[in-house]
Amino acid sequence: MMGTAPVDPATARAVQARENMWRRIESEFGLLSSSEVSDLLGASNGNRTFTAELRKRGALLAAHRKNGYVFPGFQFDHEAGEVRPWVVPLLETARRHDWSAADVIMWMMSPTTYFDSDRPADHVDDAQRLLDVAERAWGVEW
Numbered sequence: 001m002m003g004t005a006p007v008d009p010a011t012a013r014a015v016q017a018r019e020n021m022w023r024r025i026e027s028e029f030g031l032l033s034s035s036e037v038s039d040l041l042g043a044s045n046g047n048r049t050f051t052a053e054l055r056k057r058g059a060l061l062a063a064h065r066k067n068g069y070v071f072p073g074f075q076f077d078h079e080a081g082e083v084r085p086w087v088v089p090l091l092e093t094a095r096r097h098d099w100s101a102a103d104v105i106m107w108m109m110s111p112t113t114y115f116d117s118d119r120p121a122d123h124v125d126d127a128q129r130l131l132d133v134a135e136r137a138w139g140v141e142w
Helices: 009-028 034-040 048-056 087-096 101-108 127-138
Strands: 063-065 068-072
Touching (some): 034 048, 034 068
Antiparallel strands (some): 063 068
């Protein structure tokens, strides 16, 4: 009889921790849909194609969850209706270091000594420092 192999406890904890992180992002910053991003950025009537093109060009942090892409709210200046200026260069740095957008999102939410135990997401208004820290943190070789 073929069955599903049991999941070891360490894997189960890791999966749950990642899910908890997504819930924390949603609660604290929002996980926007393509239509919501389009509206925020001033495109016509929730134009999901507009958002998809930005994502494909590497101009938005996005992760595939459930039935579509979600966009963490910390990458937007909600008052100005703009993507924060560090997003594109951060994604370029991530590509150079073989990091996925989802990995970058998790990093943004993880406390780091580079920010005195703050999270990078706590420093979204300091673009240059955020980019410098990412380069130093991701470029470490052991």
